[in-house]
Amino acid sequence: MNQGIDFYKTYDVIKISQCHESNGTKTLTPNSRLDRWNAVHEAITSWLINDADDDVAVKVAEQRFQYHDALQKKMMSELFERFRKLLPKPLPEVNIDYFRKEVTKKINDSEVGMYTSFQYELTDNDSIEYIKLKAGVTDVNDIDKAIIAQSKFDDETFYTAQLIKDDLTEIDEPSNSQEIIDEYFKIIEDYETNRKKAEPGLHCYMCERPSKCGQYPVVNGEEVKSKDRGILISKTNLLNLENCERWASWRAQYAIPKDFENDSDEAQLGRRYHDFAQKMLVDNNNIFGPDEPKRLESLLENEEELFKIQILKKYKELIEELDKNISDKDSLDIKLSEYGLGFTITEDGIVANRNMTLRDGRVAVTFMGQADLVGRYEGNPLIIELKTGRESQNDLTEAELYALGAKLLLNADEVTVFHIYTNQDGGKLKPRSFGKDDYDTIIKKFQNKAERIAKWNPADAMSPKFTIGDWCSNCDYQTTCPEYR
Ligand code: SF4
């Protein structure tokens, strides 16, 4: 390793590329996915270096899982078994360490580096194999591949053991490795010389400091500390919470993988309609112009015919509804799409230290959603949500989330939220206006939710209560949930 050089993990550079603010002091945010990965890695390590009979070595290794609940223990045992099938013993000589491949560059008179790491090294007389352990669905990033390509020796080969896919694959080398590395060093240079403010987006769901960065302000102004537990509740989990806490907590706190992904034609149509409507409406001062439908048609030229017809119909209904409900068209100004809005509530609850010992402490619960469109109408903040399903009681909670988030972030009391439905019943716009008298009630409603979330035991996925009901048929865990049979 090069001494005296500031090194960045590639994972951190990717996060910085999304939002400079993401690299700062964090809360104690339990990361179940990483905890499980660590436990599986430790078990593999123990098994690899244990010369006892395999049954004994496996049993000893699995003792690492004993601190987890039954569900997570089962998931870890399965991942461990998959590894043993991918790389059965006997193996060549195994070394267990965090091996690094590095690249360095001089930035502003200082030497800066980036590295990617590997968990296992298998050596025999004339070759070395390095293995990167992956337990999730993500592939190796281009920057990791580029660093390997630029720094490898002839006798070295690099693999990914992607447990969930039962796959041991050689890591391929991009043709433009140097370009990729230069691009990532440029990200570091920008970060070091021109630090930017918070840039919210989907990446906020993977961030460990939403309660500290200012984008999701703390309702009572309390300073969130690094020893507090942080948790982020997405809009979907917020809405599921009232039906079944287990469902919401398995997504938000314990990162239990979904049993299946919904990628129906309807879901795809919904996504495409959102994309095109956002493209049409953001920074457009001619939203109601006569040529706009033609502009949408040309944007849609490469879409499948069925989607094209549906999107054109929905967009026409959306514009008709906006037209009916907006009297001062010149004051409508839509500036952003997919913009993270929300707030943080602090409560007393259970905190897990880094080693997963539990104690009483403060819990910062950040409620956050990606607002479809954000702008101003008559000078006040306006949030627009595009709905392709039917009206639901949840829409009020969603409107309250955005209204309070916008009020706190933009320091404005008057906030308007439009839900625009385009479904089998045609188009409909439901406006909701919020003023300074509304926020106390909204805060109380969310405090009640935060109180319950703060009491979830981060070390036990089976601790949040479950409630069986009609909603189970839409739940992500119909197979995993032992109560739903
Ligand atoms: S929560 Fe989002 S906006 Fe805040 S620091 Fe993290 S990535 Fe940036």
Ligand code: SF4
């Ligand atoms: S299947 Fe039903 S009870 Fe089980 S987690 Fe899902 S919603 Fe809750």
